[in-house]
Amino acid sequence: MERLITINDAVTEIDWIFDYATILTSCIFAVVLAMLIGFAIKYRERPGHKAHYTRGDSPAAVRMSIVVAMLVFFGVDISLAYFDHHAFLELYGNPPSQDEATVVDVFAKQFEWNFAQAGSDGEMGTEDDIFSINKLTVPAGKPVLVRMRSLDVLHSFFIPYTRGKQDVLPGMTTAFWFDPDKTTAAARAELDDPNFEYEIACAELCGLGHTTMRGIMTVLTPEEFAVWEAEESANAANFDMPEIWWDWSLDPADYAEEDE
Amino acid sequence: MSDHHAPQSLLSRVFSTDHKVIARQYLYLGLVGLLVAGLFALMIRWQLAYPGDAFPILGNLFWGETNGVMPPEFYNMLFTMHGAMMVFFAITPIVIGAFGNFAIPLQLGADDMAFPVVNMLSFWVMFLGAVIMTISFFVPGGAAGGGWTAYPPLSGVANYGVGHGASLWLLGIAFAGTSSLLGAVNYVVTTLNMRCAGMTLMRMPLAVWGLFCTSVLNLLWVPVVAAALFMMFMDRTAGTAFFLAGPGSLFAEGGALAGQSGGQPLLFQHLFWGFGHPEVYILIFPVWGLVGDLLSTFSRKPAFGYKATVLSMITILFLSQIVWGHHMFTSGMSPLLGTAFTFLTITISVPTAIFFLNWLCTIWRGSLRFTPPMLFALGVVFVFGIGGLTGLFLALQALDIWLHDTYFVVGHFHFTLAASVFFGTFAGVYYWFPKMFGKRMNQSLGKWHFYLSFVSLTFVFFMMMYIGATGAHPRRIADPTVYNFLGPFQDANVLIGWGAQFLGVVQLIFVWNFFTSIRSGEPASDNPWEASSLEWVAPTPPPHGNFPVAPTVHRGPHEYNAPETGERGWLTQAEPSA
Known part of the structure; x- marks a missing residue:
């Protein structure tokens, strides 16, 4: 189904941000889903297979958490907020004066x-x-x-x-x-x-x-x-x-x- | 603290102070609430699929003058009561009331809650609230119809078409809030003071951590919404004008509301969402905690990054209180505030990402047992993944000004709240049922219940987001065919309608399984899941006072396959190592 038409070209920026966010979050979700399904299949209980004991609090695990946090914050949050704020200023930051409108x-x-x-x-x-x-x-x-x-x-x-x-x-x-x-x-x-x-x-x-x-x-x-x-x-x-x-x-x- | 006499008379059994009895009472209340509010949802979806057609059964009974077509005021009541009852009389009693009451004392090795009488009161206050909500359908003008958010002035005075049911609605929610406060005091004090020997805070199961954080937020924010609802109650009944502003003929001299002006409708939104956003986490924390425990138990591995998970939860507890403005980007609030709220809101994704990372790493290299509670826990990871990621869209100010009040929002918060908590509910019920009732539920039926619910629920809520984002389908309209631009999406509404009915029918599997298992399920052993937290040490079902001998804790809540557990691969928290 096609998206509703826009009344001018400037507001298509909102559609662009929506698409950008969709692609970005879909990639993240694809990774989550791949791990979820992959692990579920690979590590299902079966004879002779024993779980690996780890509490996940080793320095390596902490480093991994920090890397993921940084990726999410700078790669996802900041990039989304940057484009969104740009669009916000463009569309709503500069109201027309009553004389010109x-x-x-x-x-x-x-x-x-x-x-x-x-x-x-x-x-x-x-x-x-x-x-x-x-x-x-x-x-x-x-x-x-x-x-x-x-x-x-x-x-x-x-x-x-x-x-x-x-x-x-x-x-x-x-x-x-x-x-x-x-x-x-x-x-x-x-x-x-x-x-x-x-x-x-x-x-x-x-x-x-x-x-x-x-x-x-x-x-x-x-x-x-x-x-x-x-x-x-x-x-x-x-x-x-x-x-x-x-x-x-x-x-x-x-x-x-x-x-x- | 609690008396250890076994309850005798019927009266003392109904008004029991035993936390396990109260947990079951909460569970029954919540499941009935879920059923009723769920039926409302099915009616909503049927109406949107076939607007303008005679409504099956109800149409003939009630709406003769409109040839069986549902009148819009009834539709407004439906979605108002669907939302309010789901939040306050289905989710709250199940994941906080039932799970909290059952799990906290048992998992902490306590004999009962810190304040058993307060505990009993908290249930009966909520029960009263549910009775008042039910009565509100039968007063002149019917139940509240101003949305579960109850924005004034629509909900603030009767003159705008929302009848006296709304006053009762405010009372009902106030009762539910009081119940939450009483429960929260109990949970916090029990968690801090009633832990058995060796049960340090960092050895508590994650479910208890979730319930603890929930209770802290409840203590902080329920008073705020209670004050707001009380102010609105005064606006409705005593002629105050906290949330009412002119102009308009009603406020003019001789008008019905003459002199009742000068208030600020926006104030209510700030107070409501000040509570409303923490409320999302109030409802989801217990589920997150439980999911962490279940993934660990059924992967036979410790919860990965336990400390980081707890720290993330506490971080979100703080952040959740300063992001409410993202519900109000189009409300007339200053745009400058909006920018700040955007930034604060998206930072929540960082601790949330840690949660997901730890969940996924918990099942990594585990030995996964796909029991019904495990399936539902994995389901929570999936649906909350979608819900959390689409939350990013709505945190963005410019994008939200487009998506706000459309079905994208409806789909998003149903993934976040409804689907996650719905799955969390069943994960908990399937998990604790053997301990609660001493019987096993049918495992195959449980799995079918999961798979069919998962498919239909994901389809329904995903389609909602689709019609919201692509077609700008507004929420809370009784008849989408009014707008030409929604024409191409009516087929989607029909599909959602049938998907929802299917989801409803699938729940009958659970109802059947629940009652037949209580009656004639096979007897459960003390620890059918080979889990290590303390509730599985207690006899089945646990007697009054829970543990014959107070347990002593020797290790964390999920030390599965630790070297000390030897060949068996697990030890309960109470067993000393060999």
């Missing part, structure tokens, strides 16, 4: 994703803001910055094609960002599946309707998006947002400073 505000509640976007005037909290439930539309070619807050329980914003997810909590703001390089149309062409959609899942148990808390993300070309945005802004329903929705206590840019 498509900003999307997410208000999660049982059991729907509420999305708010600035609309044509580029400002949140004005009359032409675009609201939608479970349907997110973003342009390709520039980063998407998602600012999230929950109105009730924990949720988790999960777009499998970004290889990432972020929990959504009441009482604090969390952020998530990604580069949607591949439009929905391009993904459909790649998969040869005219019905393909980018799906958004809730990954944290949120109650009875958790299973059905599903959203669709449509990635348009910048030109298509401009048309879509103008249309939606012009028809924006005057949605009465509770004031508290806009009280973003934590700017996602704070993450950048913390991570330096």
